[in-house]
Amino acid sequence: MQPGLHFVATPIGTARDITLRALDVLASADVLAAEDTRSLRRLLEIHGVPLGDRPLLSYHDHSSAKVRGKLLAYLEDGQSVAYASEAGTPLIADPGYHLSVEAAEAGHLVTSAPGPSAIITALTLAGLPTDAFFFAGFLPNAKGARRSGLEAVKDVPGTLVFYESPHRIGDMLSDASRVLGPDRKAVICRELTKKFEEVRRGTLGTLAEEISGTKLKGEIVVLVDRAALRETSDEDLEAALQSALTTMSVRDAADSVAKAYGAHKRSVYQMAIKLSGK
DSSP, rough: SSEEEEEOOSSSSOOOGGGGHHHHHHHSSSSEESSSHHHHHHHHHHHOOOOTTTEEEOOOTTOOOOHHHHHHHHTTTTOEEEEESSBOOOTTSSOHHHHHHHHTTTTTOEEEEEOOOOHHHHHHHHOOSSSSSSEEEEOOSSSHHHHHHHHTTTTTSSEEEEETTTEEEEEEHHHHHHHOTTTTTEEEEEEETTTTTTTEEEEEEHHHHHHHHOOOOHHHHHHHHOOOOOOOOOOHHHHHHHHHHHTTTTTHHHHHHHHHHHHOOHHHHHHHHHHOOE
């Protein structure tokens, strides 16, 4: 196996969702590291991958820089290190960022065995547009900060994706309905790939009412449709294009403005050509 840092995506629920390449990496790496060593040990047992006498280190957001230093030392010695999240893809709302950055800056190979992700799975099931989406992670706990976070993504021209905990989902939906609007389409995906997988569809308003006073369990992904496109005048488009053309090519400016305003791409492109004088 090639020396370097190998990130390994692990199943978000069903153990059989692991990839063959991920199993190869876990079986052949010189050193294993995991967000939760118990979960990784269990996964290895399920798939018959022997740990043997290989080191298995715990590395997560609360690990000290000393643990990261140990992993980097293994890389300096020319060994291969496989790092796995407890579930899902490392770095995607999971640990691994600082390890990735420092390994790359030290000149080591950094690669990934891709696989399960709750974000992509939820987008596949939700029935909302997937041409553009924005992953906002976990919103803040405090009500004021949570509402500010929602306000910041209110006008993002794509499907919004959030992670949420069972005990905060009611408050989150209530605040989302208030800030983003009760009529925006929304979907709650819970326990993805697991026995009790559930997908609830509706509007933010109706879902907030349904969930109010209800105790949900498990991992939750909330998806919200983009805001309804507003009526846009030619003057608005021209102003946006003039600004975009100061830093972009004609085609890039037209694509950017058309996407932001939901306008017809060909018409915006023709307008951009006229404004650029080409």
